[in-house]
Amino acid sequence: MEIAVAGAYHAPMITGGCPFSRRRFLQAAGGAAGALAASALFPSLPCAAGGKTVDVGVASAASPAERARKAVSLVGGMPAFVSRGDVVVLKPNIGWDRTPEQAANTDPEFVVAVAEMCLAAGAVSVRVFDRTCNDARRCYVSSGIKDAVERFARENRVEDALRIYHVEDRKFVRASIPNALAIREWDLYRDALEADKIVNVPIAKHHSLAGITLGLKNMMGIMGGNRGQIHYRLSECLVDIHRRVPVALTVIDAGRVLLRNGPSGGNISDVKSFGKAFASRDGIAADVIAAEKIFRLEPRDVGHIGKAMESGLGIASRAQIRLVEG
């Protein structure tokens, strides 16, 4: 997608060349302490920084749509996250030219169910997009998400309110990221920056570098530029993105889970039926529980989740999570 001819693209700034150092760790820890203090001053902070507990809904149901609905209702229902009149960006994973059975993208029914809940909660506009890895048109079609969203919008006469569209280069905005661990500024998608609420709808799957990919990693889809470069220091970069673009609600699709050869997969034999969905206002907490329940991983085993817990953006320990199962 990066076209040199436009001449608008400048190399993003990456701080430092060295891997995570003690100094950085102390800064991050300091940041966490600062955020803790801030949360005492501003109790309405969306994330549960500090010692508070946060709910994570763990839903089991037969269909993707039911799982999505149940998971969200377990954590208070969509009106707790999306207010009347909100412009919502709904960010599924549409990264790959793969079919739903291959479990590399969020299930289309799952996406539609979350979109429906946003509309029911009074969102004036729900925008669905992803910056893909394969050709975007193929990904939108093969994933089934374009068709499912458009069909739902058509059948319910909400074509204006619910739209799925392709990411365009012209709508990336250079955004500065204060207190960044790794990227002081980056091109981010304007619609995500301007949205009232971000609802993150990832699919849980294996990832060769990150270990697993859940909600935190899914937000890479709003990044422009050469994203490959952030793989140098993926964990820190993911924290930086979340610092700049806070997510109001994370709903993780764990109906089918790609266990090997992620994130793109392809082999149906690598896909396991898991039949669950996770939801939380705190994206880190949702990731921690999904990692634990699906992959039997401790948060500290997964670099970027561990890093996020140190960052002060959300929960700092597993003990802060209250499971709500249903």
Place this chain on the structure above:
Amino acid sequence: MKTTRTLRRASQWTIFLLFVFLFLNTEYKDNDVLPYAVNLFLRLDPLMAGAATLAGRALIGLVWPALVVALLTVALGRFFCGWFCPLGAVIDAADATVFRKTRRKGAVPVSWRRYKYLILFFLAASSLFTLQWVFLFDPISILIRTLTVSVFPAMNLVLHQIFDGLSRAPGPVPGISEPVYGFLKSHFLAFAQPVFRTSAFVGLLFLGILAAETYQRRFWCRNLCPLGGLLALMGRVGLFRRRITEAGCTRCGLCESDCRMGAIDGDVAVTDHGECIECMDCQAVCPEEVIHFSGKEGRKSAAVDLTRRGVLAAAALGAVTVPFFRVEAHGKAPDPLRIRPPGALPEGEFLARCTRCGECMRVCIANGLQPAWFEAGIEGMWSPILVSRIGYCEYNCTLCGQVCPTGAIRRLSLPEKRKTKLGLAYVDRSRCLPWAGQSDCIVCEEHCPTWSKAIVFREERTRTARGEWKVFKKPYIDEELCVGCGICETKCPLADRAAVLVTSRGETRSTGVLAR
């Protein structure tokens, strides 16, 4: 008697719009299979069909429509150039606008008309001996190539710049411009800005064809176009031709001065039926209405500007050229970057058939197919190669084989395509981040599309530049599984030269072995 001229103009516009429509639809539109023959125009072209058949030593079923055009030409004369040819329409449109007030000084010698025949015989002879040069002069190939590689990308860029600018303008401007942009984006503009090698060069050559109109109307068609030459020879015996009722003719000479092809020269009653493209202008301007086009024979026809000596010399030259190209060293040591599209025939047959029209590059979903400069020698210029640093071959896409008009790229089923190797990837271990002890990365592995990954990583110790031993995830290529699609090279985060690269080694069309 202006009805037939109006009909001719309508035909030119209709055909040109059809041409543009097919061009714009030579694109992935949420459907794995293109619903209709977007490559129709090339398949209608008897010159290209003949050359590919001769040089490729094969009957090519795809080009049957060319036979229809050939038969119609025998029956009706050289109507194709006046009524059908989209390049002819572009040239006529340029005449009617840009060159409307051009005073053409210094007449082009009439004898130059013979060059189109000489070029034709040169091309025919070299094609007979397997060297296919027709792409250099074929008007359909030129037009599609120019649009694909040059004009369309440039227009797309300019329109984007304009609308991007307007979208940031103050006041009510974006409110007006954005809906227009949305309409253009969904119907006309490219999905992503295409970029092509040779684009400026191709554009300049095309400008040259148009600029020649300064000297003579339809300069290209009269003097150079070998398709015109072929149709002229075929259409000489055509039944439908210009004739004049001499009794009423006042010899005013309007028809002669108005003829865009110079097919009436000296005696207005005499028509060069090879040159006449049946545009009907003469009929429309004749004040006495004595000019008719009908099945009856006209008074007499002019001789073709051909000498036996000229024909023999051109043909001999065409034949003699061939061995010089066959001893070029790239035949023995091919350029490793000569990576052909999936389903491409073995190199010799491929070049013999490839029309260089650029349809495959136009349809290539990731912009990976690019015109070659000299990777396949001079004779391989503009033939498609995969340049993985620019774009890659999409694993689930079979579009290039669907649009190739001569079968130089075979139409593959999706399962067949997924097993077709274009080449093989290798890791440049001195640049690759984990191999060089810089950092973990694994972007290549993550994008590798084969279902069992052809790029795997192993965790191994490497000594960093600072002398510490650290464990990195290092990519390895499984050559059994790699299909050479090049996505690893495209996506490698190293900004200039990738650390994982594809070469043509192991390509299926040479080895004949299908991957697992």
